Amino acid sequence: MTRKTMMGMVCGSLGLTLMLVGLTGPARAADVAPLRLCSDPTNLPFSSDDPKMPGIYNEFGADIAKALHRPVAYHYYKSYFGARTVRETMLSNKCDMMIGLPFVGEFMGNDVVVSQPFATESYALVTNKGVTFASYAAMKGKRIAVQFESTPQNVIAEHPDITAVTVLKPAEALAALAAGKVDAAFMWGPNASWLNRQTYGNKFAIQPIGGFTMSWPVAIGFGQKSRPLMHAINKVLPGLKADYQKLEIKYGLALGKPIELSRIAMRSSLIVKVADTVTAPVAAPAAPAAAAAPAPAAKLAGDPSMDPAVIAKGREIFDGTCSHCHGPDAVQSDWHIDLRLLNHRYGNDMFKVFWTTVHHGRPDKGMPNWTGVFTDKEFHEIYSFLHSIQQRKQTQG
Ligand code: HEC
Missing domain, CATH: 3.40.190.10 (Periplasmic binding protein-like II)
Incomplete structure (x- = not known):
């Protein structure tokens, strides 16, 4: 997963126009503010400003608004670059929510929070x-x-x-x-x-096509300040499943069961892991990792293997699974998921943080829980590999 991949999902076409249209509902409902959807006017099948063919997200947004007994309004912004669009629309309070952000992984650091996923x-x-x-x-x-x-x-x-x-x-x-x-x-x-x-x-x-980086749970993004709205929408989302499925058929997006093309992707247990995080309450921020660390087996603590064969095994596992997000050989230019900086960041607590994070994940941040996917021996191999490549300072990756 890269930031770009995610951006791709909210990309439309180049150019910037700004419109506010489509206010529905009785005018007297001044006490009920419209639910303002951030929308791309030219991004079918997802959204369009054509009332005859509004797009699956725009129609779903109307369903959500109805479930909340609010009118819906569309804030159109012709977008090319995802982060910029989010900043100029949702984070500038021109609209309340953006349907179709990927559930897995952080999106623009802590600025954007996401609902439970409603589709894959x-x-x-x-x-x-x-x-x-x-x-x-x-x-x-x-x-x-x-x-x-x-x-x-x-x-x-x-x-x-x-x-x-x-x-x-x-x-x-x-x-x-x-x-x-x-x-x-x-x-x-x-x-x-x-x-x-x-x-x-x-x-x-x-x-x-299924598997990691190929299939994504899709959710609704909100600015940090709209957490209460997100909670309200999380409550109505399960009841809107059938509505969304109808829309998928209407827009021809019901594609059937994905197949997996590679060995890595075939570890469908990984997908289940991600799906598990879906039912967890999205709201609670994770406790600081180090504080929650279980006491790791004493002989492992801070004791990576220096054996090149063990390091090579760890590297192989890492490149098979973790590299999708953390980069091949852990070379990653996005500093906050650059695992070469673990030592720089945590010093003596490096092992504790590693061990806690791989066993519990950080579901609200997009780091899956890997318990049951790898054995502790394999985790130790991964750790030994990561230990072997630690850097003192941030690099350009
Ligand atoms: C689906 C994407 C994804 C995959 C795959 C993934 N991670 Fe992560 N990981 C993340 C994200 C996102 C974070 C950052 C969480 C945060 O911001 O706190 C993270 C954080 C971490 C951290 C803590 C980093 C820190 O500085 O606090 C460790 C350790 C880690 N991952 C190890 C692994 C290992 C080992 C694997 C493979 C078994 C792996 N990750 C696979 C997304 C992923």
């Missing part, structure tokens, strides 16, 4: 009907269209025997497939199904 969205492989790729191995020698700076681009780059054809927009990926220039397009599922339906008469097959 995935990347997908789009092919001609009758053609399927069930693994990366099956794509050997094939040409795969990927969007610039997307997760699939990064993943395909790890497979030198697959030819990546980089495009800038989802529509270009499908155009390349239609023209026979690629064998598949590996792209964001909702965009794929929407284009397939609107432009290609459902001529392509769409296979959603």
Whole structure:
């Protein structure tokens, strides 16, 4: 996961316009302030300013407002860069909430809090009907269209025997497939199904892809100050499941069960772990990690292995699982998840913080709980690897 991946989910197209329209509900309801949705006017299937085709998020926002007995208003902001959009709209109090932020992972530090997730969205492989790729191995020698700076681009780059054809927009990926220039397009599922339906008469097959970094629980983002609203919405969200499913069908986004293309992704226990965090109350900030640390086995405490074989094993596990968020070999330019700084940050408590964090996760921050996924021996191997690469100072990664 990268910040960019997340941003991709709230991206629209370049340019900045500002409008406030769509106030509904009786005018006399002055005592009931409208629920103001931050929305992109040109981002179908998610949102649009066309009342005939408002988009799945705009319609869902209206459902939520109805459940809260409030009118809905749309604040439109044509966006290109996610963080900037969030700052200029929601964090500037022009609107109250933004539907469609990824539930996993922090979003803009502590500025944005997210609701419980209401859906899962995935990347997908789009092919001609009758053609399927069930693994990366099956794509050997094939040409795969990927969007610039997307997760699939990064993943395909790890497979030198697959030819990546980089495009800038989802529509270009499908155009390349239609023209026979690629064998598949590996792209964001909702965009794929929407284009397939609107432009290609459902001529392509769409296979959603599961696993870490491919499938995301999707939630609603709020500014810190709107926590009370978030709690109110968390209460009504479970009752709106059927409404959202109806909208998924209406917009052609019900894609079926994702398959997993790689060994890492196949550890579906990881997905369950993330899903578990979903039912946990989102509100309570985690206790300071060091304070909550269980007493680790004495012989492990602060006692990493120096054995290169153990370090190599830890590195292998790390690169298989943790690297999706913390970077390959823990090289990560985002300083606050740069695990090369653990020693710099925690000194003698480094082991305690590590041990607590991997066993309990930080669900509210997007760090999964890995208990049951790895054995303590494996955690110790990961720790030994991390210990071997600690840096004194922050680097540019
Ligand atoms: C889905 C993304 C994700 C994955 C995968 C992930 N982490 Fe994390 N991890 C995070 C985030 C986000 C944080 C920062 C939490 C915070 O801000 O407090 C974090 C924090 C940590 C910390 C504490 C860092 C600190 O400075 O306090 C440790 C240690 C850690 N992760 C270890 C691991 C290990 C080991 C793995 C693999 C078994 C792993 N993580 C996999 C997202 C992830």
